[in-house]
Amino acid sequence: MRAIRLRGFGPADVLEPADVEDPEPGPGQVRIAVRAAGVQLVDTAVRRGDGPWRPELPVVPGSEVAGVVDAVGAGVSDDWLGRRVVAQLGLASGGYAELAVREVDAVHVVPEGVSCEAAVAMVCTGATAVGLLDAVAPQPDDVVLVTAAAGAVGHLLVQGAARRGAFVVGVAGCGEKRRTVLRSGAAVAVDYREPGWEDRVRSALGGREVGVVLDGVGGAAGRAALELVAPGGRVVMFGTSSGAPTAVSTPDLFERALTVTVAVGPHLARRSGGVRALEARALAEAAAGRFTPVVQAFPLDGAAAAHAALEGRRTVGKVVLVPGLGS
Numbered sequence: 001m002r003a004i005r006l007r008g009f010g011p012a013d014v015l016e017p018a019d020v021e022d023p024e025p026g027p028g029q030v031r032i033a034v035r036a037a038g039v040q041l042v043d044t045a046v047r048r049g050d051g052p053w054r055p056e057l058p059v060v061p062g063s064e065v066a067g068v069v070d071a072v073g074a075g076v077s078d079d080w081l082g083r084r085v086v087a088q089l090g091l092a093s094g095g096y097a098e099l100a101v102r103e104v105d106a107v108h109v110v111p112e113g114v115s116c117e118a119a120v121a122m123v124c125t126g127a128t129a130v131g132l133l134d135a136v137a138p139q140p141d142d143v144v145l146v147t148a149a150a151g152a153v154g155h156l157l158v159q160g161a162a163r164r165g166a167f168v169v170g171v172a173g174c175g176e177k178r179r180t181v182l183r184s185g186a187a188v189a190v191d192y193r194e195p196g197w198e199d200r201v202r203s204a205l206g207g208r209e210v211g212v213v214l215d216g217v218g219g220a221a222g223r224a225a226l227e228l229v230a231p232g233g234r235v236v237m238f239g240t241s242s243g244a245p246t247a248v249s250t251p252d253l254f255e256r257a258l259t260v261t262v263a264v265g266p267h268l269a270r271r272s273g274g275v276r277a278l279e280a281r282a283l284a285e286a287a288a289g290r291f292t293p294v295v296q297a298f299p300l301d302g303a304a305a306a307h308a309a310l311e312g313r314r315t316v317g318k319v320v321l322v323p324g325l326g327s
Contacts, residue, residue: 009049025073038064062095111287126282140165222246
C-alpha cells in the first residue's frame with residue numbers, strides 16, 4: 001500500500017511517500033480502506049519531535065481515518081465488510097496510509113449523508129467542539145468570541161454558538177478565513193493581525209460586552225481576547241496554536257472575577273460522558289445538518305504540503321489527506 005513515512009524528526013519535507021506492507025487485522029480488528037485521513041496540528045509537533053512524547057522511528061503518522069471495511073480479523077462478523085466507518089487510531093498510529101487497522105469496538109459507522117471527509121473531521125475535531133459547547137452552554141443573550149475561528153475546531157464552535165442564538169465574534173486571519181467565519185454564523189469577523197482589532201470588536205458590539213471567550217490560540221491573541229471579557233465573564237482555553245498559553249493573572253481572577261477553564265483531552269471528555277459518546281454525538285450532529293465541517297483536502301502523497309500549509313496558517317477548516325486525489 002501507499003503510505004507516508006516519518007524517518008526522522010524535522011521540517012515538513014521529512015514526510016516521505018513510500019510503498020509499505022499492507023497491514024492485516026488482528027483478532028477483534030477491522031481493516032479500513034482509507035478514503036480520508038485527518039491531519040491535526042499535534043501531528044506537526046510529533047513530526048518535529050516537539051513535546052513530551054516521540055514515536056519510535058520510522059513510523060506512519062496520523063490518528064484519524066474514515067473509509068470502508070475491506071477485511072476483518074478473528075472474532076469479527078463478516079457483516080462489517082463494506083461498511084463505511086470512522087475511527088481515532090491514537091497518535092502516530094498509521095493514519096496517513098491507504099489501509100489502517102483498528103479494534104472493531106473503537107469504530108463508528110459513518111451515518112448516511114455524511115462523507116468520509118466530513119466524518120473524519122467530526123470524529124475528533126467535532127467531538128472537541130461538542131464538548132466545548134457543553135462546557136460553555138452559550139445562551140441567546142451571550143456574546144461569544146472565538147479565536148482561530150476559521151480553524152478545524154473554531155468554525156464548528158462558531159456554528160454551534162450561533163445556532164444557540166449567541167452573538168458570535170470570530171477572530172481569524174485573511175479575507176477568505178473571515179468570509180468562512182461569517183458563513184459559519186458569526187455576526188462579526190476581525191483579523192487578529194491588524195493592530196487595534198480589539199477596538200473594532202468593541203465598536204461592532206455597540207455597547208454590549210464579551211461574556212465568553214473560546215480560545216484555541218493563546219499567546220498575544222489569546223491575551224487580547226481575554227482583555228475584552230466583561231467582569232464576571234468566562235474564558236475556556238482548548239489549545240495553544242501560537243505556541244504559548246494565554247497569560248492569566250491573579251487580578252484577572254480576583255479583580256475582574258473571571259472564570260478561566262482549561263478544557264482539553266480527558267478533562268473535556270469527562271464532562272460529556274466520555275470520548276466515545278462525544279464522537280457519536282458529533283457524527284450525529286453532522287448527519288442532522290447541525291454541523292457542516294469545512295474541509296481542505298490534499299492528496300495522500302501531499303502530506304508534507306498539508307503540514308506546511310497548516311503550520312503556515314494557510315488552511316481553512318479541517319485538513320484531510322485523500323488517497324488517490326489528483327492521481
